[in-house]
Amino acid sequence: MESIWGTASLWVLLALAASLVSIRIGLSVALVEIFMGFLGGNLLGLHTAPWIDFLAAFGAVLLTFLAGAEIDPVSLRKHLKASIAIGTVSFLFPFLGAWAFAYYLAGWDLRAAQIAGIALSTTSVAVVYAVMVESRLNETALGKLILAACFITDLGTIVALGLFFASFDLRMLLFIGVMAPALWLLPRIAPKIIARWGGRISAPETKFFFLVLFVLAWLATSAQSEAVLPAYLVGLASAGVFVRERALLQQLRTVAFTALTPFYFIKAGLFVSFSGILAGLGLILAFLGMKMAAKLVGVWPATRFFHLPNKEGTYTTLLMSTGLTFGSISALFGLTQGVIDQSQYTILVTVVIASAVVPTFIAQTWFRPKVVLPSAPASALEASLEQVETASSRAQP
DSSP states (O other): OOOHHHHHHHHHHHHHHHHHHHHHHTOOHHHHHHHHHHHHHHHSOOOOOHHHHHHHHHHHHHHHHHHHHTSOHHHHHHTHHHHHHHHHHHHHHHHHHHHHIIIIISOOOHHHHHHHHHHTSOOOHHHHHHHHHHHTGGGSHHHHHHHHHHHHHHHHHHHHHHHHHOOOOHHHHHHHHHHHHHHHHHHHHHHHHHHHHTTSTTOHHHHHHHHHHHHHHHHHHHTTSOTHHHHHHHHHHHHHHHHHOHHHHHHHHHHIIIIIHHHHHHHHHHTOOHHHHHHTHHHHHHHHHHHHHHHHHHHHHHHHHTTOOHHHHHHHHHHHTOOOHHHHHHHHHHHHTTSSOHHHHHHHHHHHHHHHHHHHHHHHHHOOOOOOOTTSOOOHHHHHHHHHHHHHHHHOO
16 A cells, blocks of 8 residues: 555655756746656656645645735736736637637537637636746736736636536525625735734634635535635735735745645646647647737737837736646536547647746746836836826726
8 A cells, every 4th residue: 555655755855856956947946846747647657646636726726815915906906907908818819719729620519619718718827926926026016917917817717617618506606695795804804813813823814814715615616616716816805914914925825835836736747648748749739829829919919008018028928828727627627527528638738738838938038027126116117007007097088
């Protein structure tokens, strides 16, 4: 019988190796962890287990929550129009493009083509947030804009999946009925809990947020939705709290990146089969090229409209081209519901994971902007965004 400690040792060894390689070559640790999972699955016989599945799922939920919590409400309101515009085209263009490509060129049936469109429309909040934190771009105007646009993109993905495939029953109504008041109450209750019990070694404030995330994840999955959806909304609702509680945010970030997200990213690499890549290589490359081209056609002109400099606009376009969490979730939903078959699933998941690696590598290697922290004078990017927002507001009757 295989020892749980032996399995854990192998996974943590790969996570440690990924950290060291990431530091050595200057690449995002999330991408290296995905690659380690790919090597582990294809060369070392690495496999998952129920406890690993839970840690990976918890890592995705907590990382998505933190991504929402990093969106400063003041910055979000300041750049709301830019975020909505970039996020909307980031969803719409690849959704329609992948749907049409799968239906008309790849010969998939209508429902399978819809799953392809939904799976390839996404932007990976997990990958983007990990990159933002490592680069410290999450503290800049550009980073906050990108994170907010990611939220709009993935909201479009979830809405599309619900409209085309979800069944609205009593469990969905219960989920919505609990989540809506929870999002309203959370920014009012959390500061009181932190003020009364925060700062203790038992960290009750951290456990409070975990409880909220777990309950809403339970209700979401019971309603055949996804646990990461309420996590993002909870993070966004709590963002004002974490503007003041930076130490708590750092504590949650440490838990996520040390103990949870390595399992999530390494597990993501396990989904990629080397033989499956070879069998469907042509279609995989075609889908990947289509997604990146659709993101480029939609997102890059939007960044130019809001006067982002060329380098920052290209960087934003590339990060909005990533995919992982919602893309793999959508593909898995299609497989379990019998909408797509195993070969179609392998193609979509491989494209999704490749889209987490390729655009991020290009962005971090050649287009990563210089970090100007908020304590410094306002950057040209922030000034440009403010000018566009102000001009748009004055133009309204």
